[in-house]
Amino acid sequence: MQDGQRDEEKRYESLSPFELKNKLADLAQTAHEKMMINAGRGNPNWIATAPREAYFLFGSFALAEARRVMSRPGMAGAPAAAGSGARLLAFCQAHGDHNGAQFLADAYAYATGKLSLDGDAFVGELADAIIGDHYPTPDRVLPLTEKVIQAYLNETMFDSRPPAGTMDLFLVEGGTAAISYIFNTLKENGLLNPGDKLAIATPIFSPYLEIPPLADYGLVSVDVAMDEEKGWQFPDAELEKLHDPAVKAFFLVNPSNPPSVSLTEASLQTIAELVRTKRQDLIILTDDVYGTFVNGFRSLAAIAPRNTILVYSFSKYFGCTGWRLGVIGLYQDNVLDAMIATLPADKRAALHTRYESIATNPDGLKLIDRLVADSRAVALNHTAGLSTPQQAMMVFFALAELLDTEFHLYKQEAQGLVKERYEALFDGIGIPAPDTDDSFARYYTTIDIHKLAVARYGQDFDDWLRDAHEPIDFVWRLAADKDVVLMDGGGFAGPTMSVRVSQANLDTPEYGKIGKAISELLADYKAEWDASR
Known part of the structure; x- marks a missing residue:
């Protein structure tokens, strides 16, 4: 490997995988005349008709x-x-x-x-x-629209077994807007403060790793790492990190991104028991956008409703990323409202002043309504809320699923499509697709290149690969030499020199080509190693 290329790769290793992807796309487009294959983004190439x-x-x-x-x-x-x-x-x-x-x-x-x-x-x-x-009236969500979306979430996020009580909804401009609003309101209301610890389930969507250190928040990240050898589930020792009272919140994507695996019932119950007993003050934020790709999926909001803020987006399942359709859900009986009520007197006084222009009883303003107000800097609260045509589109998407609950024809089609592409990918690599159960969404795949290297060419070869090449060299050369753009899994706090493949945005034959390119590039490295000995 040339020193100049290695130095350039080192510079790009500090970037978000989404920024690195742009460089890889440039490499793929300029290196050859042929068409590039880009499985780097999760935008689906289907729509619900x-x-x-x-x-x-x-x-x-x-x-x-x-x-x-x-x-x-x-x-x-x-x-x-x-x-x-x-x-x-x-x-x-x-x-x-x-x-x-x-x-x-x-x-x-x-x-x-x-x-x-x-x-x-x-x-x-x-x-x-x-x-x-x-204008949306009420601004949080139209009243009957809320009933329809609640029914949809009960079906898809709670496996038709919702907990007792009522979940209030705030409809927002996609899942990323939901996350932005939530972090801002938790900060403004003294529930997350600079220096607080935020536990993050890893691997995870890389921009989520970049939120805590921002000057806006000044949080300290604590990785709660899933174990690849355990099917991307949490070892007990990792979940024990949540016992630390300095950890104020736990942030996860479920099913995970990029491993695309949902939490086991055992893990759900372990976390639920923790917040029922030792950590009743732990805030849980769960992004469940891929839950519809797993049969029988249950969100942590179903298991630990008093502690959990649910985020869901219609974007991936229905092929509507351009619509920007997201939901924040919080049960009316929740610990966050109680925590605000017990803040120090000076903080409560400041919050009284913050919200007094929009509520006759600002001290009793629920967190879900604070989210709405904060989304428009409070002063513009009267113009808050998702546009009503977007809310109407949500209703139609939700009803499409609710009307299909007997045969689940659309769900079978969506799940079957990503599974078909998943299997084509591994056929192209030349190895069996890993045994997966119903907890695998298969929307993404994480392929550990070092693990593949050991299996195919032995430990000595992999030792050389680690020593001779930067962790992003594989995705770099995959783009430059094979015209295939994938995301660097290490940027998601995944295994070093791993790749994330989206099974959503290309037709099935392309995944066989991607798998073949991965296999061929590994063989190229092997030839380079042989020549160096």
């Missing part, structure tokens, strides 16, 4: 409803709820030859039957939402 068909058809209905109220050249009024349920059913019958009409009729039946919603109120709220002619 049925809810979109219904959404766009319903938009036509909503416009007709608006024109019923007022019809002037180029103008209409705001839709009226009274009688809208019957009019929607008549619209569906009249447009029976349009894709989406049956979905709308079934959705109406589900909302009024299973969810016991008033038909006119539901259709009226949805029509006004999709038109987008009013």
Whole structure:
């Protein structure tokens, strides 16, 4: 390896994997004439069609409803709820030859039957939402929209076994906005302070590793490491780190990113028992965006509801990253509100002043409502909330899943697609796909190159590989020599010289090519080692 290239690689090792990916893409594009294969991002290359068909058809209905109220050249009024349920059913019958009409009729039946919603109120709220002619009211979430999203989360995040009580929801601009809002509000409300310890389940989505040391927060990260040899689960010794009272919060992605494995029931129960007994003050923040790719998935919010803030995004499962659709969920009976009430008097006085312009009883303002206010710097609280057309789209995505609970046809298709690509990847490498159970989402794969090197060419070869090359050299040369762009797994606090492959964003044959490129590059290293001896 040339010294100049090694020095350049060392400079890039300090960057986020997402920034490094841009360099790798440049290498792949400029090194050869052929097409690059980029499995570095998790944006899916599929979309859910049925809810979109219904959404766009319903938009036509909503416009007709608006024109019923007022019809002037180029103008209409705001839709009226009274009688809208019957009019929607008549619209569906009249447009029976349009894709989406049956979905709308079934959705109406589900909302009024299973969810016991008033038909006119539901259709009226949805029509006004999709038109987008009013500020979100309430700003946290539209009231009947919240009922639909709660039902969806009960089905997908809690395996139809939600804990007792009510989860309040705040709809936001995607999962990343949710995380940003949560950290800001925890800081503003004295629940996370500079110098506090934040436990982070690793490996994890790399930007999450970059949040704690920011000057905005000044937190001290504590890795709670999953064990590759244990199927990417937590050893008991790692979970024991959460016993430390200096650890104020525990942050995880479940199923994990990049290993793409959900926590076992044993791990869930261990954490739940901890917060019931020794660590009743531990804040848990769980990002469960990949939960729909695991059958029977249960979030920590289902097991430890008093301590857990749930973050979910519709983006990956329904192929809608451009819509920016995220949810923050917090049960009404939670420890965070109680912790705010017991803050030192000077801090409580400062918070009283912070929120007194938006609440008659600012001291009793719930954390979920503080999140809403803080998302608009408090002073602009009256304009907070996710745009109503986005909220309407969430309703259609949620209803698509709720209407499919008997056969789970869409879920089978989505899960089957990533599994098909997962198997093609390992076929290309030339090794059996690791035995995986239902806890594997398979949305991503982490491939430990050192482990593969030992298995294929022996420990001496791997010792040379570690000594002669920088950890990112494998992804560097994969891009420069093979035109394949993958993420550096080490940047996710994963194994050194590992790669993260997204099974979401390329067609199945491309994964066989990626696997073959990985195998060929390892053989290139072997030839280099042989020549050096």
